[in-house]
Amino acid sequence: MYADTRRTAGSGHAVQAWMSRFHDQVCVHHSLWIGRAVESPSYQFDLTDLPEIVHAQRRHSRLLRKYDPWLIGACYQNCSKFWHALVQHQYRIGERADRLLRLCPRDRQVRPWDPRRYAAVYPEIVENMSLFASSYWRGLAMSADDHQFAQFRAEFARRLPQESPLRTSARPWFLRQLKITAQEIHAAAERSRLPGVT
Ligand SMILES: [Zn+2]
Known part of the structure; x- marks a missing residue:
């Protein structure tokens, strides 16, 4: 984490390559x-009224201490990709819309690349990362056994319940993405175990 000295009055934090x-x-x-989409300090914004987003960062850091950083890096990249696609497929989580509205109460037309869009879905991404970081749940997600895969889906729905069902046409896509995400994270975790990879 950044030391307080990194923050200079009025100009926010030094900007990082996310x-x-x-x-x-x-x-x-x-x-x-x-974080993401903050290209200059003026893009940084206050989260005092959104403690769940700050809490998600604490949880993200705990995952990093518990697991191999390579695994958590793969979890972040793949869950992030998955969640932004899910939002495009109208996977509706009530809290997310509410967060987005609280981040920008006067501006309902948030631009697609606005960092507030990334912040609004960050708690879901971290919740999903903790599920895929577990080799037990990852194994069930990748399983060819329907009963095992159903167990994984039930756990996903318990942790990340959606407000309304996905369109019929989006459902096969959703199930395929669950498997692909698990497989990509698993493959990255396996690569990290190869000699010479640090
Ligand atoms: Zn700071």
């Missing part, structure tokens, strides 16, 4: 979004 630092989305000291 792809190389995707484990630091929030400065928990200042309750400030410093």
